[in-house]
Amino acid sequence: RDFNERCAQCSEVNWGLTDGGRYYCRSCHNVTERTREVVNTDFITNSRVQTISKGLKKQEKTDGGCEWYICEGFQLVLKKQAEALQALGVCPQMKDEILCNFWRCYLQKSKQAYCKRPAGETVKALSVCESSTDVDSEPERPSFLHLLSLSESEGDLQTDCSFASSMSKVSESTSVYSGSVDGSLYLMKNQKEKLRMTMPMTLSFCYMALLWSREPITLSELLRFVAEGHIPYLNVFQHFPEKMKLCGLDLKIFCVESWPVYEEVHNKMLELAAFLDLPRFPDITDSCFLHPDMLCIKYLMEANLPDELHIWTCRVVKKIGIGEVDFLTLEPGNKSTRKVKYDILAAAVIVVALKLLFLLDDHYEWLLSDFAEERNKNNKEGGLYFEFKKWYEVVKHSLDVEQKKLDEERAKYLWRCEKPLFYSVKNKSKVLKRRQMVVNLQNQFGKLSGSVPRAEKPNPSSFQLSWSEEDTDGNCFHRHSLKGVLQEKRGLLTAMNPDYWLCTVKLCNEKLCGHLAHYREVDFPQSYHFVLRLFSFLLRIQPSYIHDEVCMIEHKLFNKKLYKKLKYNTVLRK
């Protein structure tokens, strides 16, 4: 009920609520003894919901649940994800300042547009206040977010039956069922324009915050950590407090049954950045982890390639200007610049460098390798020359082993968790019974699996493949020399390889068909495909996306020559 009394001290009617649930006057900070039954707020630690409600007031539900809004759910999710990132070593500012502010900005921009209310609806003002410090000491902090109210009665909303699965009996009645207050409204179609929050978008938020803080985690790494379970995503609702009951349409929103894909998360992040009207992000300079020169070091190590190759990747980067601050830094408002995918870019640079030095046409690289092998046999001093063949065998072996493991892991994903989910109270018992049977069967066959217990989550690691220099088998190629493939010309070291083949002569229009080129394994040399496959595994993306970046780099690199008519030749002389 509205508290309409005038303040004893200042005669204003401008009330807020303290922590203890007492009314206080916002104008003069006079705290009264009047309390009101407050919705239990202790589950939201990052913000406080204060309600001055009109009209029907929802009591705490009899089942111990409480009112909660979808955005509160997402807020919790983000909080959990940020905490996980912090545990991985990300700085606390990312969570407390950057991500938090992004989220608030989003709430402001999106919720203000919740205007599609039929006339005559009551308006419930909700203010969300930052509570990182004591509320009482900052009573003047304006409530800068407003949530417009939703219809109190659930009964007059038609369900969109396509959202509910056949397990729910929602179609039997027209009432919309969700544990949250606004679950159904959330899913209604006209929300599209407002960049409705989704689970994959939580990762976009995280990535955006990581990018802003220039943390040394790439998007592919982030997604890998998610898939490995180090960052909550699947079944994150397990962390919701007991009182936040999740059912009905909430499931559609919070329960995902697929892993988010790089492109999806990246594109959403860009959309989001534009939506929030963010300014130019902090500069990505050459000392940043995300700079191609830096990332190349990491990927070269992981790919077991010689350190010397770094000189060449740097040369490529410099030549085509992709190491420039303006190229690398994200400007959400600028629609004309191509948005940089740092990890894919770095991988593609390495691929191009390999092509420059080894050609990778399924002939030349083996030839070079034979020479190197000869030389290595006869001359053990001065370090080993890099042999492509040996490298290929070693890396392929490890790659196959890891890929096989990954494929098996993917087949073994458990998507459900202990916390049962049901669409409606009606099928709750059915769901629980089913869950019980599943657990029984899992136990029964688990015993028959032999003594292999489910391996503990591996510790999160930045490197998926590692090569030890102490390895006596000689399987580590970091220190190997590229002298075998280089020659000195006029005082400069250049590649012996005089040729280069372009992946494509003409680039596609990315905006039209989504790709710069269309990669088909059969059209390209197997060595090239192998290299793509290697980075595809490391970054957990499809080879075609690396191929796109390779095409882009090549076209920048050979821009002048391409421009000069070479339509008929796909082999260029450097």
Add this chain to the structure above:
Amino acid sequence: SSHEHKLNFKKSKEACLSYIQDAMLQQQWKRAAEFLTFYIESLEKDYSREPIGPSEMIWRIGTEILCHHSHSSMREFNCFIEQMKTLGIKRYLKVCLEHVFHLLCNGQIDEAYQNLSLAESWRFGEQTAIQDKEMKLIQAYKGLLDYYSWSKQKNILLEHGPDGFADLSVEQEMHSSFRKAAVNLKEIIKIPGVWDLFVKCYVDMLEFYGDHNEARQVLNEYAYNSKFPANPNAHVYLYEFLKRHGESKKSLISALKILHDIAPSHELMIDFNTMLQKSKKRKKRRLGLEVIFAALDYAGWKENVKAWSCLARQVKQIVISDKHLDWIKQEWNCRKDWWPAFHFSRYLAKRNWQENKSLSYQKALVAGILLGKDCKYFKYVSHQGCKAQVKRFRMLKKLVNRHNPIYLRISS
């Protein structure tokens, strides 16, 4: 852009299934069980649009694994099956039936019977009508187990002889088993199908109680009703029944005729040929020749002395009487290209002579007539036989020499 490579629940479970399949094909039961544990949560997802849902998959896969895994026990199996029964109402009776089969295979007859009785009394709205076929099968197998009891009780009685009161209860049980069995067995054999075991058991009981008419009717139906699939055994059962009851040669022959048509390599063809050869009717004797040639087309008969002696006898008889050589010509016409290599090679001559003199004798006779005295087989065997101074081989030689030109007429 479409994210076809996106990993989602469905794809993950499909991959899981293929790992299970691979493991099962390679008999790696532990690995199959391991992957099955990850597949099981599919039960919590709605698959109503798929033709085969996860519950059926899990039932079938789980059964296989539990059957083969070294550490699984019957108790575990039974427990598993009980859970499976609750999973799919539409499959309930099928699961029951397969459970019963499994129990029978493991010698748990009583448990099987209990399960059959339980299943028989199951009712579930319209599902009962929909699963009518399975219900009939359940009743049929129950009938079969009742027959089994009847048979045991009968043997007890027969062993002890008419001993008076001590066996009265057994006798009563026996009759009661008969009634129960008869009701169900009679029902199932009405439905077109292959019910060999059920028919045999039913007829066995009928004969015991002296109801020969009913028995004959059942067997006739089973053999001659065109709605039933062609089944050699049906004719065999009928033939054996008629033989047991001393029926005429005419009815015996007509019983075996269709058997010859559908299973020319059946072992009863020898009996058939024997009967036909002796017949006064020319047509029947002609048929006899056809029957014995057809039987010897099959590799399984190559070393069957009886079969060869039948053929030899008939061929000899025809040749000596010089009547109906055209019969031999007709039969030989489609065989002359391949029988020599198939039956009458030199290698076989040696082997047959070494392993079975009677066989080689009979074959040599046939070879000599059909291929002449200079054919490899005959030459070798008769030479060996004469060398060994076995009388009949000398006679054979004479016979073939005398009738040598015949082979020319036969093969032209």
